[in-house]
Amino acid sequence: MPNKILVVDADVASRNFIAQKLLGQNHEVLQAGSGKEGLIYAWRDLPNLIIADPTMTDLKGEEFATKLKQDARTLQVPLIALSSDSSPERIKSCLDAGFNEYITKSGQAVPMINDAIRRLLELNGDAMKKGGELIVFISAKGGTGTSSLCANLAMNIAIEQPDARLVVADLVLPIGSIASIVGYEGSENIVKVADMPHEVTSSEYFRHELPDMKHWKFNLLAGSPDPESSNQLKVERIWDIVAALKMAYDYVFIDIGRSLSRITLPLIQHADLVTLLISTDTSTLPLTKTLWEYLKNKGVHTDSIYSILNRAAGLEGLSKADAETMLGITINASMPYLNTNLAFANTHHQPFTLKFPNDTASLIFRETTKDMLGVTQKIHV
Numbered sequence: 001m002p003n004k005i006l007v008v009d010a011d012v013a014s015r016n017f018i019a020q021k022l023l024g025q026n027h028e029v030l031q032a033g034s035g036k037e038g039l040i041y042a043w044r045d046l047p048n049l050i051i052a053d054p055t056m057t058d059l060k061g062e063e064f065a066t067k068l069k070q071d072a073r074t075l076q077v078p079l080i081a082l083s084s085d086s087s088p089e090r091i092k093s094c095l096d097a098g099f100n101e102y103i104t105k106s107g108q109a110v111p112m113i114n115d116a117i118r119r120l121l122e123l124n125g126d127a128m129k130k131g132g133e134l135i136v137f138i139s140a141k142g143g144t145g146t147s148s149l150c151a152n153l154a155m156n157i158a159i160e161q162p163d164a165r166l167v168v169a170d171l172v173l174p175i176g177s178i179a180s181i182v183g184y185e186g187s188e189n190i191v192k193v194a195d196m197p198h199e200v201t202s203s204e205y206f207r208h209e210l211p212d213m214k215h216w217k218f219n220l221l222a223g224s225p226d227p228e229s230s231n232q233l234k235v236e237r238i239w240d241i242v243a244a245l246k247m248a249y250d251y252v253f254i255d256i257g258r259s260l261s262r263i264t265l266p267l268i269q270h271a272d273l274v275t276l277l278i279s280t281d282t283s284t285l286p287l288t289k290t291l292w293e294y295l296k297n298k299g300v301h302t303d304s305i306y307s308i309l310n311r312a313a314g315l316e317g318l319s320k321a322d323a324e325t326m327l328g329i330t331i332n333a334s335m336p337y338l339n340t341n342l343a344f345a346n347t348h349h350q351p352f353t354l355k356f357p358n359d360t361a362s363l364i365f366r367e368t369t370k371d372m373l374g375v376t377q378k379i380h381v
Ligand SMILES: Nc1ncnc2c1ncn2[C@@H]1O[C@H](COP(=O)(O)OP(=O)(O)O)[C@@H](O)[C@H]1O
Pocket: 139, 141, 142, 143, 144, 145, 146, 147, 148, 149, 177, 257, 310, 311, 312, 313, 335, 336, 337, 338, 339, 340, 342, 343, 344, 346
């Protein structure tokens, strides 16, 4: 199937030139002469990719990009800026506004466009529909037990399905914590991987090169080790990295924590299961409610949300019934207060169920795991 590409440029000659080159590559081409016309065509004809000159007469190119990225219909559509303005300020403001790539009009523009199209369309499309299950972990607030439960539930799923290949990726910014929970001290991490060339970070690479966490029974793609590294993260690479992880593993767990952003939202929207950690203290419930409503508005189906009430803060706090009433949802599982045992297991880089096999919570971990798997399978039929 040919790709449908929308070219937005007020300059007819420039637009025709690009359109002709694209037609020569067997793409289907739509043309718009203004930003407003571009938006109308984008939302009506749903192109696979948009190339736009950000110098528009009717609205700012940045505004054009923002509008596309705020709309569910075009949120995922790659957007290339093709401009005669090569000032770093303009490039930055366009990339910040949501353009995926910025190409300067020059003799090299056409090969650069072709290269960008190949890359962006590979990343997009059906990439997230292929491969293993994507299970993300999120919460409205830090300290809810998101990372601890992500690592521990992943480990329990590995026990439940001994033949499955699992990976846990840490996307919590600015500092990930899964590495410290599982005791990984190596230097492989998301920031380094995202800095590698696209051709290198294939599913083969992830299958063979990611460190094996032994008794945790999963491989790890560690998170950003510090805020400085986090600032250098090439976020535009995240999508294809996760797509490649899915091709290499049966289960891809991603700790997103509370790092909800333009980058992580598409992953949440494409996840097979969204594990939402809820804390029992009254003050965080409104935050959780806001998060829940937001996700629903962004097209995340409530059936794909698996909510866990986690008593991370202690024995006090709301009951499951109270929380359900306040949130207006049914909570899938509850994790009791594990006293200092979980922190103890974490400090020793041990899975809870290995460290405390006879603790009733270990049974709850196993039950929750089975329940989660059941929910994922139910979604898939
Ligand atoms: N159910 C629980 N009982 C006791 N302590 C918990 C429980 N859940 C989490 N914790 C502790 O709370 C702290 C924060 O957990 P963490 O997984 O880092 O949360 P988050 O990733 O949401 O910030 C850790 O010290 C962890 O051991």
